[in-house]
Amino acid sequence: MHSIAINNGLCYINGEFVRASIGVDGSRITRISKIELKGDVVFDASDMIVIPAFFNAHTHAAMTLLRGIAEDMELNSWLRNVWRLERKIEPEDVYWGTMLAIIEMMKSGIACFSDLYIHMDEVARAVGESGMRAVLCYGMADRGDEERGRREIEIGKRFIERWNGSFDGRISAIFGPHAPYTCTPEFLRTVKRKAVEMGVKIHIHVSETKWEVEEVERKYGSSPIRLLSDIGFLDGDVVIAHGVWLDDHELGILKESGASVVYNPVSNLKLVSGIPRVGEMIELGINVALGTDGTASNNSYNFFEEMKFASLLQKIRYNRADSVKASQILDMATCNGYKAYGLNGGLLEEGSLADIAILSKSPQFYPVYNPLYSIVYSANGEEVQQLIVNGEIVMEDRVILTLDEEKVVRKVEKLKEKFTS
Ligand SMILES: [Zn+2]
Missing domain, CATH: 3.20.20.140 (Metal-dependent hydrolases)
Structure with missing residues (x-):
């Protein structure tokens, strides 16, 4: 049982997109598997693309x-x-x-x-x-x-x-x-x-x-x-x-x-x-x-x-x-x-820091010949659905769980007065 399991996603591993499941425990990726994994939190990524964040x-x-x-x-x-x-x-x-x-x-x-x-x-x-x-x-x-x-x-x-x-x-x-x-x-x-x-x-x-x-x-x-x-x-x-x-x-x-x-x-x-x-x-x-x-x-x-x-x-x-x-x-x-910067991350592999982005396929991804080209040349960012940082889910379905977006935006708009006066 992993703390997070991301199952059956199209995952960017060793320079290729392959179907795999990813287990996360603590701050690390602990398992890359061909079979589905069990987890306290489970993401079904069968229609998603999984990349290192x-x-x-x-x-x-x-x-x-x-x-x-x-x-x-x-x-x-x-x-x-x-x-x-x-x-x-x-x-x-x-x-x-x-x-x-x-x-x-x-x-x-x-x-x-x-x-x-x-x-x-x-x-x-x-x-x-x-x-x-x-x-x-x-x-x-x-x-x-x-x-x-x-x-x-x-x-x-x-x-x-x-x-x-x-x-x-x-x-x-x-x-x-x-x-x-x-x-x-x-x-x-x-x-x-x-x-x-x-x-x-x-x-x-x-x-x-x-x-x-x-x-x-x-x-x-x-x-x-x-x-x-x-x-x-x-x-x-x-x-x-x-x-x-x-x-x-x-x-x-x-x-x-x-x-x-x-x-x-x-x-x-x-x-x-x-x-x-x-x-x-x-x-x-x-x-x-x-x-x-x-x-x-x-x-x-x-x-x-x-x-x-x-x-x-x-x-x-x-x-x-x-x-x-x-x-x-x-x-x-x-x-x-x-x-x-000397950090062991940026790869979907066992032992790597669990910083992971799960992407949906937006209309501009289709037809998906190779997700690599969709990501580099046609995505605009709306595709990022879930974000995991250090083994914690910080964004789910594009909602950031750790902060109040509205409040931040209001505060920054108010600060404008200081710089224009
Ligand atoms: Zn600079």
């Missing part, structure tokens, strides 16, 4: 608060606007903004997100209450000020000590220096040393725009990736968001280092940052995960939309329809995210 590997969840307020701007003017508005954000606002993000993410089949932002205790609180899984870090920068740098690291460190491993292991807390153009090399060296001491990963924005690469070259005489490599910052415990502007040599450095890259296609398009060389990264064996970035630059947390953009952009980048295949896109959206 998605991992949104780079976001600033509470930026839902600023969604739609700074539009049609390129990154630098967008950032100036956003940074001005962010000064008005108070801790509790971050809680509500994150809750709204979590609603959207759960409805899109996302079980885990990696967040870099401010007032992170409130993000952790929202994650804890909602049943979501998350990798969290305080977004810090010294901006050339040594004293500020010391304070920032102290906040980042305290956040990790307080939350890492909390809520039955649903929260991983790591370091999040903002970017090489807002953090000095000395600061980044200290962050790296602390991260190694504490045994935690690092999440950082790198080479998102051409401007940023030129700025770092002007300041330090080296491109961001070369700089990070030279100061001993890059290794398999680092996750780089974006990596849009990389030359051949930098791709080689990344591969050697074992660092992961998060591809954020919609945000890169919207802020006209560019199209990263994902096809080549995959060929080189670099682990590439998928992210939405914050909703102020996206503007949604719809991972089906993100997968489709991820695929189409690479086709155009290389002028080749098979430059990145649908199965590689689905891996980016699932197991590659877990792998980037």
